[in-house]
Amino acid sequence: MxxxxxxxxxxxxxxxxxxxxxxPALLELEEAYAKAQQDTGFGDEVTRVLREFVGRxxxxxxxxxxxxxxxxxxxxxxxxxxxHTGAHKINNTVGQVLLARRMGKKRIIAETGAGQHGVATxxxxxxxxxxxxxFMGALDVERQALNVFRMRALGAVVRPVESGSRTLKDAMNxxxxxxxxxxxxxxxxxxxxxxxxPYPTIVRDFQSVIxxxxxxxxxxxxxxxxxAIIACVGGGSNAIGALHPFIPDTAVRLVxxxxxxxxxxxxxxxxxxxxxxxxxxxxxxxxVLQDEHGQIQEAHSISAGLDYPGVGPELAxxxxxxxxxxxxxxxxxxxxxxxxxxRTEGILPALETSHAFAAARSLAxxxxxxxxxxINCSGRGDKDVATISARGVPPATGxxx
Amino acid sequence: MSGELGKAFARAKARGExxxxxxxxxxxxxxxxxxxxFAAMVEGGADVLEIGVAFSDPIADGPVIQAASERALxxxxxxxxxxxxxxxxxxxxxPETPLVIMTYVNVVMxxxxxxxxxxxxxxxxxxxxxxxxxxxxxxxxxxxxxxxGMDLIPLCAPxxxxxxxxAIAKDARGFVYCVSVAGVTGMRSELPPDLSQRLDLVRRAAxxxxxxxxxxxxxxxxxxxxxxxxxxxxxxxLVRAAYTDGPGAARRxxxxxxxxxxx
Numbered sequence: 001m002x003x004x005x006x007x008x009x010x011x012x013x014x015x016x017x018x019x020x021x022x023x024p025a026l027l028e029l030e031e032a033y034a035k036a037q038q039d040t041g042f043g044d045e046v047t048r049v050l051r052e053f054v055g056r057x058x059x060x061x062x063x064x065x066x067x068x069x070x071x072x073x074x075x076x077x078x079x080x081x082x083x084h085t086g087a088h089k090i091n092n093t094v095g096q097v098l099l100a101r102r103m104g105k106k107r108i109i110a111e112t113g114a115g116q117h118g119v120a121t122x123x124x125x126x127x128x129x130x131x132x133x134x135f136m137g138a139l140d141v142e143r144q145a146l147n148v149f150r151m152r153a154l155g156a157v158v159r160p161v162e163s164g165s166r167t168l169k170d171a172m173n174x175x176x177x178x179x180x181x182x183x184x185x186x187x188x189x190x191x192x193x194x195x196x197x198p199y200p201t202i203v204r205d206f207q208s209v210i211x212x213x214x215x216x217x218x219x220x221x222x223x224x225x226x227x228a229i230i231a232c233v234g235g236g237s238n239a240i241g242a243l244h245p246f247i248p249d250t251a252v253r254l255v256x257x258x259x260x261x262x263x264x265x266x267x268x269x270x271x272x273x274x275x276x277x278x279x280x281x282x283x284x285x286x287x288v289l290q291d292e293h294g295q296i297q298e299a300h301s302i303s304a305g306l307d308y309p310g311v312g313p314e315l316a317x318x319x320x321x322x323x324x325x326x327x328x329x330x331x332x333x334x335x336x337x338x339x340x341x342x343r344t345e346g347i348l349p350a351l352e353t354s355h356a357f358a359a360a361r362s363l364a365x366x367x368x369x370x371x372x373x374x375i376n377c378s379g380r381g382d383k384d385v386a387t388i389s390a391r392g393v394p395p396a397t398g399x400x401x
Numbered sequence: 402m403s404g405e406l407g408k409a410f411a412r413a414k415a416r417g418e419x420x421x422x423x424x425x426x427x428x429x430x431x432x433x434x435x436x437x438x439f440a441a442m443v444e445g446g447a448d449v450l451e452i453g454v455a456f457s458d459p460i461a462d463g464p465v466i467q468a469a470s471e472r473a474l475x476x477x478x479x480x481x482x483x484x485x486x487x488x489x490x491x492x493x494x495x496p497e498t499p500l501v502i503m504t505y506v507n508v509v510m511x512x513x514x515x516x517x518x519x520x521x522x523x524x525x526x527x528x529x530x531x532x533x534x535x536x537x538x539x540x541x542x543x544x545x546x547x548x549x550g551m552d553l554i555p556l557c558a559p560x561x562x563x564x565x566x567x568a569i570a571k572d573a574r575g576f577v578y579c580v581s582v583a584g585v586t587g588m589r590s591e592l593p594p595d596l597s598q599r600l601d602l603v604r605r606a607a608x609x610x611x612x613x614x615x616x617x618x619x620x621x622x623x624x625x626x627x628x629x630x631x632x633x634x635x636x637x638x639l640v641r642a643a644y645t646d647g648p649g650a651a652r653r654x655x656x657x658x659x660x661x662x663x664x
Contacts, residue, residue: 016537017538019532020532020535020569163471164457177463288507294507
């Protein structure tokens, strides 16, 4: 099964809905990327940097205690949290910054929500010696102080965005506005598999290293493919990266987990695949949270990386065609899953990833013994400790006080 | 398509002037008072009115129009209410002036392309500008608009290569909106030196009028452009004048810019 029905389209979704000023830049990017793909030297360099600097391949860890506790499928964790900078985001920024350098661009801009993509972009820019500016919603600047420090320490300029909801979508608007003004020498590193064509394809390709490694690692460990893979979905870059290489393998269940925030009925969530309607946001047609007049609604999630009112167009297509199952987890369920994973596996997952864990429990039980479930552990939770600890920490386990 | 736009440009030309396309945000500061702004701009000499319909995520707009969008949304402006409450009233008060809507593609898609074209045309809108809809994505919407006799007005940017600019111009409806600077809407002290050449190129290829927009805020800039364009679009400067000093300020600014547009 292929998801490409036209250039830059995934079924009905995708496309390139941007001001005319940006169209030539996107055409230039499309051409440069096509040439880079033909050039084995480029692919080799990306692979080398991922190995030497990022720490790939990341491990596939059997989660023995979660498996035992859940009493269903054998659970495995794809450890993107062990990649340099603590999340999968670095896979994409290394690739795109190398592409920008190849295109002769002098300056990098990016937007960030939770800050992981900003940190990953700042890191790649530091590594390759390019100046970097990161646009971040002012609310997220407050919520993610650690990542703001990391970006600044890496030499990037963090620009707080005060417009709109002061979160990721507004940061993305601002990055696009700045890009329009400086498009000749500036490369915009988009962090999710969203935005105008060719970004959803480029980001998916760079992130697909996750799924390719899962394939090789499960074949080595099990002698066969896994039965299901589950990943959290905000914009969706870790999900499409983990799932894309398995699209033709229809025996492998692909599962995406969205933020249900305070609950799907509450109106405060980030569940664009579940409750979104077709619309155009940030340059592509996809499923978005909007009112009847086409105004984009603010999303909510305890996780800054999931409170985005849109989703990548390819995931929208996979969800609508039924190839990907869509589940949701609330803020409270994600928090509970965070502690469960911390205390059964010794891993503090990111709040984004905690949503995948929250939904994985029932999936593992439904699947039953003898089946193999891979959870994409997209990032580590260090950046979220302020948010999480503010709600109080449950008492220690197994220790008499 | 629409003869009204062509006639308005021809009237200005017959008077020895470039046309002034004046933009304001419907619903800023509220729906009834924005009608006063549109009427005042026509009193000041505007030849075409561009009625902005707010969108929550206006990626082509600079800070002045972004802020106006936020105010308009707070005041309850949406495409349906603008069509029902603002457009008919502007039409009543300015019966001779062609009306064009400027908004984002998602706003039109939410109402439905064909439904929008029909409703807008019924209420007196002759053209629509969608700054995030490049030619590659516009075939469906344009066909729907054509069926209703509504012009989808294309944009051309400083980064658009000459061959592409010619293709856009040749195939244009209503008028061609030449974006003067690579950037978002907003006032600027200087326009790029190669703008006049670009306007000449587009004008040679186009069978409809060509206007320059983005960054134009005073009579002086208008004067330099009118040798190379059939008119100018003024947005942010008018939005700011109307918001800070009321409709009278927008009328005075239009009159001032019209002076600059005299050939």
